[in-house]
Amino acid sequence: LWYLKAESETRLRFEDYLEMMMVEGENAKTAAGAATALSAQGLEGTEGLFAAIESRGNVYSGFAGAAAPGSGAMGDFDAILKQLDKQGAIEENMLFLSRATALDFDDMIAAMNGGFASTAAASYGLFDNEAEMALNFGFTGFRRGSYDFYKTDWKYLNDASTRGLSNAIDGVMIPAGTSTVYDQMLGSNIRRPFLHVRYRASETEDRRYKNWITGSVGGAYTDGSDSMSVHFLTERCLVTQAANNFVLFKTV
Numbered sequence: 001l002w003y004l005k006a007e008s009e010t011r012l013r014f015e016d017y018l019e020m021m022m023v024e025g026e027n028a029k030t031a032a033g034a035a036t037a038l039s040a041q042g043l044e045g046t047e048g049l050f051a052a053i054e055s056r057g058n059v060y061s062g063f064a065g066a067a068a069p070g071s072g073a074m075g076d077f078d079a080i081l082k083q084l085d086k087q088g089a090i091e092e093n094m095l096f097l098s099r100a101t102a103l104d105f106d107d108m109i110a111a112m113n114g115g116f117a118s119t120a121a122a123s124y125g126l127f128d129n130e131a132e133m134a135l136n137f138g139f140t141g142f143r144r145g146s147y148d149f150y151k152t153d154w155k156y157l158n159d160a161s162t163r164g165l166s167n168a169i170d171g172v173m174i175p176a177g178t179s180t181v182y183d184q185m186l187g188s189n190i191r192r193p194f195l196h197v198r199y200r201a202s203e204t205e206d207r208r209y210k211n212w213i214t215g216s217v218g219g220a221y222t223d224g225s226d227s228m229s230v231h232f233l234t235e236r237c238l239v240t241q242a243a244n245n246f247v248l249f250k251t252v
Contacts, residue, residue: 007230010230010232011211011230011232014232018234018236020162021046021048022048022049022197022236022237022238023048023049023050023156023238024048024050025045025046025047025048025051025237025238026045026046026047026048026051027044027045027046027047027051028043028044028045029044029045046237046238047237047238047240048238049172049195049238049240050169050172050248052238052240052243052246053172053240053243053246053247053248054248055243056240056243056244057240057243057244057245057246057247057248058080058083058084058087058244058246058247058248059247059248059250060076060079060080060247060248060249060250061249061250061251061252062076062250062251062252063076063077063101063104063170063249064076064101064104064108073104073105073107073108073111074108074111074112077108077144078144078145080173080247081144081145081147083247084147084245084247087244087245088175088179088242088244088245089146090175090176090177090194090245091146091147091148092147092148092149092150092175092176092177093147093148093149093150093173093174093175093176094149094150094152094173094174094175094176095149095150095151095152095171095172095173096152096153096154096157096171096172096174097151097152097153097154097157097170097171097249098153098154098157098158098167098169098170098171099153099157099158100167100170101170101171101249102138102151102152102153102171105139105151106138106139109139109142110139139151140152149173150176154171154172157169157170157171167251168250168251169248169249169250169251170249170250170251171249172246172247172248172249173246173247173248173249174194174195174246175194175242175245175246176194177193177194178191178192178193178194179191179192179194179241179242181241192239192241193241194240194241194242194245194246195238195239195240195241196238196239196241197236197237197238197239198236198237198239199234199235199236200235200236207233207234207235207236208234208236209232209234210231210232210233210234211230211231211232211233212230212231213228213229213230213231214228214229214231215227215228215229216228
């Protein structure tokens, strides 16, 4: 039982590391292709989500800044929309935000209510303005210009065990849907989500997710070692397709 429990927890940690690698991964070589201390050791690295947007996408620093909710934050957001107009102009987008930035968006949208700034009173809106009904000061979706946005808090940016203690990144904007690309292996155009994971595989070997046990304990009789070792292996990468349609929110 002890071995089984330890193996299951190790498997979960390995899967967590895989997800973090897709988000945090960086190329071992510099953008210009110059060698670094890591690449000199034969490590190539991988381009994660943040690195891909920094390299090929749009970066916006200091959203809302010191501006009060309303025109200041909306002005920042309109600047982002103008940049998206120059790119693919994908109509639907997802916002994965830190808690502070999510609240900035809530305040920005709420400030568009005519009575927000003048009376500082909440308008009930639905349910016949019943005072007994609970108020919802959060927004999960909105439309601006020709774009629709769906907003959610990203636990990864709020949890202290991941990026919750760092305020370097405030959130990401990811286009929804798919785009068409030419696949050199298939020799034809295919449709793929803007974010997807690719795995190394062949007719005889699939490295999407492999695990095996060595040792002589727990039913494994592969050598004379009085132990049991569980091995995990994967070869995968995150494909950030059409990164020019992505936006990375960063702190100044």
